[in-house]
Amino acid sequence: MVGPPPAVAAVRRAARHWLAGHPQPEVTVAVSGGADSLALCSAVLFEARDDVVVHGVTIDHGLQDGSAQRAADVRDWMAAAGCVTARAIGVDVGIAGGPEGAARAARYGALSVARHGDVLLGHTLDDQAETVLLGLGRGSGPRSLRGMAAYDPPWGRPLLGVRRAQTRDYCAALGIAAWDDPHNADPRFTRVRLRTEALPLLEDILGGGVAGALARTAEQLRETDLEADADAICALLGAELDPRQLARFSDPTRRAVVKRWLDARLGGFTAAAHVEAVDALIARYHGQGPVYLPGGSRVVRERGRIRHAPADSAGRAAPRAPQR
Template sequence: MSALAAVRTAVRNFLASIEVPGEVCVAVSGGADSVALAAATAYVARSRGFRTRALVIDHGLQDGSADVAAEAAAVVQKLGVEVAEVRAVDVASEGGPEAAARTARYRALREALSDSEGLVLLGHTLDDQAETVLLGLGRGSGPRSLAGMRSYDPPWGRPLLGVTRAQTQGACVELGVQPWQDPHNADPRFTRVRLRGEVLPLLEDVLAGGVAPALARTAAQLRDDTEALDTLAARVHERAERAGELETTVLAAEPAALRRRVLRRWLLDSGVRELTDAHLRSVDALVARWRGQGGVWLPGNLEARRCHGRLSLAGPQPEPTTRGE
């Protein structure tokens, strides 16, 4: 099978597995992955009858970025995409350049959707999935991170998670287009670039090849396990929840893997942000290792407390006022 055929097959199979809206958007950077994805989506649309729209995000982080975005829009329209629009975004300085650009990009893509049932296809490949798993492993982020990216996480769709970067590049050659080469993708200041250019090639050499597909398979297996545990945890949460609080007797009877998933969901739903594993384990100790200890302070100036057999979450108590004589 040719590289272009492989990309088209991946897109066709993905869209056959979901309910496709009347319009399918494709996030386009101008690189090989997104250009090949946009071309394949337009190709499939001709037989499926849905509209296609390319969303080109101009991050404004490099000189000439507006010209690059305009060229990317023109290229995908020549390849059959019906509408291509450029959206400029402001990238904040907090959180590092990669994270800030990603946050701005996803916000712009979501805002571009015409309705809540919209779909945006992203050009993440098998290689990107392998890099994501390695990053999660190196950072000790746990099984949720090692499970990698989901192929369908509305409104996001990732049809190319089984397609390699070499195949998207080959597809562009077959299409007769020269994709944009982002200089950031060769900048060793970025962690992903060093993973891509140094770590993965070394692993491929030491382990005699096949590392990227193996990491992607590991992600798929962990994702199945994680989703199964999340389903079970949702049932425990339903039994434990009482008006926004959690019954500790219900939680204490469950294995740690389920108990912590319930606590994680409860804390996130209650407004806790930047939740770490250390935070989660400290709150879990209020259930599994209860010795009458005090509450656990969490990001957002919130405190998880145990009282009368229930966990609750509250902000700081107001300072007592004194009356003047």
């Protein structure tokens, strides 16, 4: 059986992973009409099926001739594609923060009001690289170099591991007509010059891979910053974990807490597979049994708590505490 084209598979896989990691009854996809957001909306609709209600919103900034008609066209596409609701919302763009900043503030403000559940945005790995490079150039410090988070409630970015070229290939493969915003080629905007001049030059000088390296740098800095947070959270939680409390954290923060908690109980570094399995007891629980760990101990979820059952003297998991 022949599968979908590679770009279609990659975008759908990213959408599937995000939805599985952040289960909720409904989400809103922000769709501009460009390839990134169209591919995201299409993939989310494909992966959500009947499990998640998908809403679509497009924002008309009113900054270009014909923008109202384009917004209406995007709204019609979202409805035809399967969004339960599809809305085109006009906004007034101010002047504070410059053209890019003002448009962003107006857009995010409208999405915050219109959303159902979390809002999914079509930012890609290339957008992440541009964000990190912009932070470097401005000397904005480590927080800026962390780039954009895959999940910063209520904002979700499922495509941060997907290249911009892949979203274009996705749309081409499925016959989705994407709109090329002329602002994305206007050298008056800093991001456009980073995209069209600075990054290609760096790729040429360094022999390629710069965008991926910048995105990895952001992820590494984000994970490093989580370490202190994870230590503090573990100190507050104590010997047992409360899955309801932990489920509110982002995926990276929650997994960092689980790893710290397991490291303290196993006396060493915990394998990623065990962290993922215990994390599933918290964020993707559907009645699964214990997670067995090296040395014979196990982690169980019972009576609304996550607890570690150490091994007995024979290396077997100790029996559960009597239920009262």
